[in-house]
Structure formats: structure tokens, C-alpha cells
Amino acid sequence: MKVISSCISVIFLTSLLFGQASFHHTEMKMGCRFDITVVAIGQEEADRFLEIALDEIDRIEKLISSWDESSQTSAINRKAGIAPVKVDRELFELIKRCIGLSELTSGAFDISYASMDKIWRYDGSMKEMPSQQEIRNSVSNVGFDKIVLDDSESTVFLPDPGMKIGFGAIGKGYAADRTKSLLKEQGVESAIVNASGDLNAWGQQANGENWKVAITNPLNKSKAFAWLPVQDRAVVTSGNYEKYV
Template sequence: MLREFKRSQKLMGNAFEITVVDKNATSANHHIDAAIEEIRRIERLLTTFNDESQTNLINRNAGLQPVKVDAEIFDLIERSIRISKITDGYFDISYGGIDKNFWNFNREMTELPDRELIKNHLKLVNYQNIILNQADQTIFLKKKGMRIGFGGIGKGYAAEMAKRLLQKRGIISGIVNASGDLTTWGNQTNGKPWTVGIADPDNSKQPFSYMNITDMAIATSGNYEKFVVINGKKYSHTINPKTGMPISGVKSVTVFCPNAEIADAMATPVSIMGIEAALNMVNQINHLECVIIDDHNNVYSSQNINLK
């Protein structure tokens, strides 16, 4: 008899919840343990909080020398740069240190950061200055002070890899949920597709719409959870890598894609680049869909979306 087994765990600074459909608790727990270990492995690889991580090694050698990295990191950086090209630089992993330096969204912030300071830091943000050498498997950041970080793609990558590991282990159905960025495969125990709610930005407890999905990942980006209000204006925690300033005008973005890594990476640029440009871009990419809600609660969606 198949049942759903769930476990929540704090990983990568986020609340992950792993659901597997399996015959018994013992076997389900083994599978979930393995998935958690896989996410921890990726966290060790990508973190900037550990001096020994390859990400830190790349950053420490910015402007000095190329760093040899694991194939996995090399490939992830290569895919990140591809996404930068597609999104015209609105997704950029070389955005490394900026938001931490200037924007603190714990509501204690009372004034905007110095524009000049931001401008100087922005000179270091440019994915075209991440030099990949396939032959040596090295990464080189061209300018001193440059930093990369996987905040925009790491969670999705980890969810995708955990899903693949569970599938390899014979789990035919499940969900890996990384704080609302989730990937699903197979069906519920009753044979029906998984149902997900799309959060209403004004009332995050209350979905404004439902979708039935299977073999699909969803990522959301919204300013309704983290923001500061300065001089009566709301600034969301999503920063435009081209200006160093938070975005305004868009309340929430939900991106659908079979691959969790791509869904995660696309949620930010879609919320930054302007509604028309974003819909244009999404409509040109196969298997990618989105829903955007603006500050006036207007709902925009890409061509193939059917909201319930």
C-alpha cells in the first residue's frame, strides 16, 4: 500500500520539505536521508560561508589566478552564464557581495544606501568577466574584488538533484520543496496530479489560484515577505543587478518549468526586467511559463498558462 511520507529540515538556510510516496516508513526514511545528504553535499560545494568551499576559493583568487574546480561547479557556472545571456544579464552570479553590503532587509534600515558606493560596486558585476577554461576546468574572475554567489540558482539546483537521486532510488512520485520553490514528479497516492496553490501576495496564507501539476517545478519571487519601507516607499528584497537598487512595481512572480534549477534562476530576472519584456522572453522559451502580479493586483501570465 503506497503512502505519503514527509520530512522537514533546515538546509541551505531554508526550510526544505521532502515528500516521497513509498510502501513503508523505514524505506521512505532511508530515501529521505539520502536526499537530505545530497542537499547538504551541494550546500558544502556552493556555500560562501566556508573558507574551504570552491566558491570561496574562486572569489579569493579574483583578479589573481584561475581556480581548478569540480566538474559539477564548472557546469553549474556554465549554465548560470547561459541564463545570464538569455536574460540579458538580469540574472548574474557575479552579483556576489552587493546585496549583503548595502541592503539589510531586517526592517532596521531607515535610509537608502549611498548611490556612489553602489555604482562603484556595480563595476564588479558582469558575468562576461567570469572566464571559463574547459580544457583545464578552471574558473577565473577577471577583476579583483569580484565575487560569485549561487543565491539565485543554488536552491533550485539542490531540489533538482535531490529529485533525481530519489528517482534513481526508485521513488516514482514525490515533492522536494525548498521554501516554496518546489519540484514534483509522479502523482499523489490517489493517482491524481499534485495540486499547488499560487500565493496571494497580499495574503500569503491564502492561494489565489490552484494548478494541477506533475513533473513540474515552480519557483516564486515576491516582495511580500522581505522588504523595507523608507520614506513611505516599499523596497523589495529583489535587487536589480544592473542598478544595485531593489525593484518595485511587481508584487510576485511564479515561474513554471520542468527543471527546478531553471525555474529558480528565472524567477528573479522575470521579476526585474519589466512585465512586457519578461512575458516576451518567457513566451520564446520552450517549457517555461510564468504568472506575474503587479502592485495594483493585475495578473499577467505567459501564453500557455491556465489558471484555475
């Protein structure tokens, strides 16, 4: 079975060795494609594991989505310039982690990017590049160092009206990490969670071999550029040829 997502694909070999086999499920979640494969002793066990994984992804999406008006992230954005918002500790710690990444990267990673006006369009409709003034105006509310956290109250405050946060750069990877942790807690010894190029693999295939990950050739998507044997590792890819102006 061959699964291609973004610029990454995974080859799954199924075997009945020791009564186990690989079971695969693909579903759109969080606006992207999730490919989940678990090694289990039968379909019933596999379905239970897959349901646990999908429920966890849904839970995380409900927490961090900026499109869902009922999410805590949307509440933070609505209250920008007005008042702090008390959030679940998980979301608070994720925001704190994101700020740490922003500091580590000198702002190259910044969840307040969501404050930018939508001047870039990747649907082929742009006829000209935005002006320098338009670009400057679009980032006026961006700045991770403006985000105010109250650790004792678990509150988040965006001080500037119009300021927003979004987890587009980290959300699906975080969901893959959390899903892996939960599945391992439930006794899943071998699986892959692939969130459109943010991939977590642990254990081995049902036949005892390491999982095999193929990096898609950007010039010919039907062929692999390279193969990686993966065990208890994460692989992250991004194809700038997939979305561009």
C-alpha cells in the same frame, strides 16, 4: 498536512492505496526551508529515500556555498585577481550554465552579483535609500563577462580583486533539481521537493490524484490565491512582500 514555504504551499493527501503512503520531512538547508515528501510502501523505505535527498542537498551546499570557507566557490572568491582555481566538473558546468543564463537575460541574471557591497539591508534597519554614487560603487566588480573559464583544465578565474560569485538566485533550485534526479534514479516514482518556493513534483499522490499546489494570497497568508494540479512539473514562486527595504 499543510506546508507553507515562501509564497507557496502544498497539500499532501495520504492514502494506503496499494500499500503506499506519503511521508513528509521538513528541514532547514542552504539557509532556507526544504519540504520533501515521498510516496513509499512504509516508513523504513521512506526514511531511506529522505536520507538520500538530504545527503544530496548537503553535498550541493558544500560545493556551491559562499559562506563555507572550505567550499570550492569560496576558493574561487579568495583567489580573485590572483590565480585560477581548479574545480569539480559539476561546479564548472553550473558556472558555465549561469553565464549562459546571463547572456540570455542580458545580465539581469548574474552570479557575480556577490561582488556588490552590502548596501541593501532587508532586516528593517535601513533608514534611508543608498545614494546613486553608493549604488554605482557597489557594482564596480560585477560583470559575468569577466569570469574566465578554462574548459580543458576545469578552472575558474575572477580577474578583478574583490570580485565574487554566488549562487543565491539558482542554488536551491539547482539542489531541488539534482535531488529529484537522484531520487528517481533510486526508484522513487512519486515525490515533491520544495526548496522554499522552488518546487519539483513528479508522479502522483498515494491516492492516485495529482499533487495540488496552492499559491498563497499575499494579502492573507492563511488563504490560497489559486490552486494548481501538478504532475511531472516544476513550480517556482517568489514573494517580494517577504523581503523588502
